[in-house]
Amino acid sequence: MKKSAAFALATALLLGTAHAQEKVTLTVAAFPSLDSAIKAILPAWTKLHPNVTINLQAQQFADHHNAMTTALATGQGLPDVMAIEIGYVGKFAEGQGLENLNSAPYSAAQYKKLFTPFTIAQATGSDGRFIAMPTDIGPGTFFYRKDVLDKAGVNPLTMQSSWENYIASGKKIKQKTGAYLVNTAASVYNLVIRTNLKSGEGIYFDKQNNLLVGPDSARFVRAMTLAKQVRDAGLDAKIGEWSNEWYDAFKKGTVATQFSGAWLQGALQNWMAPDTKGLWRVQNLPEKGFASWGGSFYAIPSKAKNKQWAWEFIKFMTLNQGSQITAFQDNGAFPALIAAQKDKAFSEPVEFLGGQKARVLWRDAAAKTQPIDVNKYDSVADQILQTELTNVLEQGKDIKQALADARAQIARRAR
Amino acid sequence: MSQRTPTSAPPRAPWSYTRFQQRFAPYLFVSPFFLLFAVFGLFPLLFSLFLAFHLWSPLDGVGNWKFVGFENFQLALGPTDMFWKSLKNTLWIGLLSGIPQHLVALPLAFIIHHSLRRFQGAFSTILFLPYITNAVAIAIVFATLYSERLGILNYLGGLVGLDPVRWLGDPNMVPYSVAAVVFWRYVGWNTVLYLSGLQAISEDVYEAATVDGAGAWQKFWYITLPLLRPMMFYAFTLTIVGSMQLFEEPFMLLNDGGGSGGAGLTSAMHIFNTAFRDLDMGYASAMSWLLFLAIFALSMLNNYLFSRDGGNR
Numbered sequence: 133m134k135k136s137a138a139f140a141l142a143t144a145l146l147l148g149t150a151h152a153q154e155k156v157t158l159t160v161a162a163f164p165s166l167d168s169a170i171k172a173i174l175p176a177w178t179k180l181h182p183n184v185t186i187n188l189q190a191q192q193f194a195d196h197h198n199a200m201t202t203a204l205a206t207g208q209g210l211p212d213v214m215a216i217e218i219g220y221v222g223k224f225a226e227g228q229g230l231e232n233l234n235s236a237p238y239s240a241a242q243y244k245k246l247f248t249p250f251t252i253a254q255a256t257g258s259d260g261r262f263i264a265m266p267t268d269i270g271p272g273t274f275f276y277r278k279d280v281l282d283k284a285g286v287n288p289l290t291m292q293s294s295w296e297n298y299i300a301s302g303k304k305i306k307q308k309t310g311a312y313l314v315n316t317a318a319s320v321y322n323l324v325i326r327t328n329l330k331s332g333e334g335i336y337f338d339k340q341n342n343l344l345v346g347p348d349s350a351r352f353v354r355a356m357t358l359a360k361q362v363r364d365a366g367l368d369a370k371i372g373e374w375s376n377e378w379y380d381a382f383k384k385g386t387v388a389t390q391f392s393g394a395w396l397q398g399a400l401q402n403w404m405a406p407d408t409k410g411l412w413r414v415q416n417l418p419e420k421g422f423a424s425w426g427g428s429f430y431a432i433p434s435k436a437k438n439k440q441w442a443w444e445f446i447k448f449m450t451l452n453q454g455s456q457i458t459a460f461q462d463n464g465a466f467p468a469l470i471a472a473q474k475d476k477a478f479s480e481p482v483e484f485l486g487g488q489k490a491r492v493l494w495r496d497a498a499a500k501t502q503p504i505d506v507n508k509y510d511s512v513a514d515q516i517l518q519t520e521l522t523n524v525l526e527q528g529k530d531i532k533q534a535l536a537d538a539r540a541q542i543a544r545r546a547r
Numbered sequence: 548m549s550q551r552t553p554t555s556a557p558p559r560a561p562w563s564y565t566r567f568q569q570r571f572a573p574y575l576f577v578s579p580f581f582l583l584f585a586v587f588g589l590f591p592l593l594f595s596l597f598l599a600f601h602l603w604s605p606l607d608g609v610g611n612w613k614f615v616g617f618e619n620f621q622l623a624l625g626p627t628d629m630f631w632k633s634l635k636n637t638l639w640i641g642l643l644s645g646i647p648q649h650l651v652a653l654p655l656a657f658i659i660h661h662s663l664r665r666f667q668g669a670f671s672t673i674l675f676l677p678y679i680t681n682a683v684a685i686a687i688v689f690a691t692l693y694s695e696r697l698g699i700l701n702y703l704g705g706l707v708g709l710d711p712v713r714w715l716g717d718p719n720m721v722p723y724s725v726a727a728v729v730f731w732r733y734v735g736w737n738t739v740l741y742l743s744g745l746q747a748i749s750e751d752v753y754e755a756a757t758v759d760g761a762g763a764w765q766k767f768w769y770i771t772l773p774l775l776r777p778m779m780f781y782a783f784t785l786t787i788v789g790s791m792q793l794f795e796e797p798f799m800l801l802n803d804g805g806g807s808g809g810a811g812l813t814s815a816m817h818i819f820n821t822a823f824r825d826l827d828m829g830y831a832s833a834m835s836w837l838l839f840l841a842i843f844a845l846s847m848l849n850n851y852l853f854s855r856d857g858g859n860r
Contacts, residue, residue, distance in 0.1 A: 377696050
C-alpha cells in the first residue's frame with residue numbers, strides 16, 4: 133500500500149505541472165466530415181492538454197442536428213461542444229440554449245476580425261448574441277468544363293458577365309456540343325435570389341422581419357424568369373443534386389457548368405468524377421455575385437458541464453492556424469480563419485483544375501462575400517418558393533401569380 | 548370485543564402482509580405497462596394536444612411557449628397552406644396504392660389457397676418479403692428503377708420506343724411512382740391476411756357447394772367473399788390508417804421536400820418538416836390532431852360501410 137502510494141506520488145510529481153491537473157472528459161458532438169477533421173486535429177490537442185479526454189459523438193448530418201434540437205429543447209443530453217452547420221446556425225442563434233460568446237468569460241468580440249467577415253454575421257442572432265465560432269466556410273464558385281466550352285467556342289468570361297449572356301452561351305453550347313448548360317434551372321434561381329442583396333436584406337426577410345418575397349420583388353421575378361428561360365430553351369438536364377444522374381453527368385461531361393461551394397472540387401476529385409482531372413476550371417459567379425455555400429461552427433450549450441474547457445477546445449479548433457490547416461488537408465474544409473487562408477498551401481496550383489491557382493480565387497471571393505441576414509422562417513419560405521418555382525417550370529404558372537401565392541403562404545406561416 | 552362497540556362492524560384486523568399483497572400486488576404487477584404507457588403514450592399525447600394551442604420552437608426550451616388559441620388550427624385549415632395539398636396528396640396516393648392492393652391481394656389469396664396449395668408456404672414467403680425488407684434497400688432498388696437516364700424502367704421503355712418518363716421529376720407522375728412502391732410493399736401483407744382468413748373458412752362449406760354444382764367463380768362470390776368480411780374489414784382499416792400516415796416510402800424516394808413541386812408530400816411528411824425543419828411544434832401538433840381526426844372519420848366510415856346489413860345477408 134505504502135509503496136504504491138509513494139510511487140503514485142512520485143509519478144504525479146514527475147508528470148504533473150506546477151498545479152495538479154484534474155482529469156476532464158469533454159463531449160464534442162459533430163457530423164461528417166467535421167468529425168474527421170476533429171480526429172485529425174486531436175493528437176495536437178492531446179499533446180497540449182493530456183488531462184482532457186475528448187469524447188467525440190459523431191452522427192449523420194440530419195440526425196446530429198435533430199438530436200441537438202431535442203437536446204436544446206429539453207436541456208438534457210447536451211454536449212460540451214456542439215458543431216452546427218450553416219443551415220442550422222441561424223435557427224440556433226434565435227433560440228436561447230447556447231452561450232453568448234460576446235460576453236465574459238469568452239469575450240469573443242476580440243477574435244471576430246480574425247475570421248472571414250460574413251461568417252460572424254451568420255452566427256449572430258437578431259438580438260446581437262454571438263453564439264458560435266466559425267471553423268470552415270464554403271466560398272461559392274462557378275465550375276465549368278473547359279473542354280466543352282472550348283469546343284463550343286464560348287468564352288467563360290462572357291458567361292460570367294451577365295445572366296443573359298450565360299443563357300445565350302448555354303444555347304451555343306447545347307447547339308454545338310449537345311451538352312446541357314446546367315443540371316437544373318432551379319440552380320440559376322437559387323443563385324440569383326442569394327447574390328447581390330442590398331445591405332440589411334436577408335434572402336427572404338429584411339432586418340425588420342419584413343417579407344421580401346412577392347410579385348413586386350425584382351430579385352425574385354428575375355430569378356424565376358431566368359430559370360424559366362433556361363427550362364424553356366431546353367438548357368437544363370432536369371437533374372437533382374446528389375443523385376446518380378448528377379454524378380454521371382460530371383463523369384460524362386453532359387452538363388457544362390455547375391455552381392457550388394469550393395468543396396465540390398474535392399468531391400469531384402475524390403469520388404464523383406476523378407477521371408475528369410484537368411478538364412474543369414473555376415471562376416467567380418456571374419454578375420459579381422458572391423455567395424457562401426456551406427460552412428460549420430462550434431457552439432457551447434448554456435447547460436454544458438465543462439464550459440471552460442469547451443471554450444479552450446473551440447479556440448484550439450478555430451483560432452489555431454495549425455488546426456485549421458490540418459482540417460483543410462484532411463478533407464478540404466476551407467478555413468474560416470483568415471491567417472490560415474494565407475498558408476502557402478493556398479497559393480499552390482490545383483492539379484485537378486488544370487493547375488489553376490483556384491484557392492487564391494476562393495479566398496478573395498470569401499473576403500468579398502456579404503453577410504446575409506438569417507431569419508428563423510427561412511426554411512418555411514424556402515420550401516414554399518421551391519414548390520412555386522416547380523409550378524412555374526413544370527406547369528407554366530404565371531411568375532407574378534406564383535410569387536403572390538408564395539407571399540401569402542409565407543406571410544401566414546411567419547408569425 | 549363486542550363489549551366496546553356492539554353496533555359497529557367487526558374491528559379492523561391488524562395489518563397483514565397477506566391482505567396487503569392480495570389487495571395491491573396485482574396493481575404492482577401491471578404497473579410496468581401503465582408506467583411505460585404514461586411516459587411513452589399518454590404524456591406525448593397530452594403534450595401534443597397542449598402544444599397544438601401554443602407557439603413553440605424547441606430551441607427556446609421547455610416552458611417558453613406562447614398561448615395562441617386556435618391559431619394553429621386556423622393556419623392549417625386556411626386556404627393557402629400546404630396542409631390541404633398534403634392531405635390531397637395523401638388521399639390520392641392512398642387510393643392509387645390501396646385499392647389495387649386489395650383488388651390484387653384478394654383474388655391472389657383465393658388462387659393460392661385453392662389451386663396452389665402445395666406451394667402455399669413458398670408463395671406466402673415470397674409475397675411477404677417486401678413487407679419485411681429494409682427501407683434503405685427498397686430506396687436503393689427503386690432509385691435504380693426510376694432513375695430517368697440510368698434507370699431500368701426507362702431503358703426497357705426505350706427498347707419498345709417509349710420516351711423516357713421522369714418518374715420522380717414530373718409532378719403528375721410522382722403520386723403514381725410512390726403508389727407503386729407502396730403497392731409492391733404491402734400487397735403481400737394483405738395477401739397473407741386474406742390467406743389466413745381463407746384458412747379459417749371451413750372446407751365443408753365448399754364441399755357442400757361443390758356437391759350443389761357451384762363453380763369456382765360462384766364459390767368465390769357467394770362463399771369466400773361474405774365469409775371473409777371480418778378479415779376484409781380488418782385489412783381495409785389497416786390500409787386506411789397506413790395510407791393516411793404514409794411517410795417512409797415517399798420520404799425515401801423524394802427526400803423531405805416531397806419531390807418536384809411537393810407532389811409527393813404527404814401530411815405526415817409535412818408535419819415532420821414543420822416540426823423538425825421549421826421548428827414550429829405548435830403548428831405541427833395541430834396538424835397531427837387534424838390528421839388524426841381525418842383518420843378517425845375515414846375509419847368510422849369504413850366501419851359503417853362494413854357493419855351495415857352485416858349479419859342479415
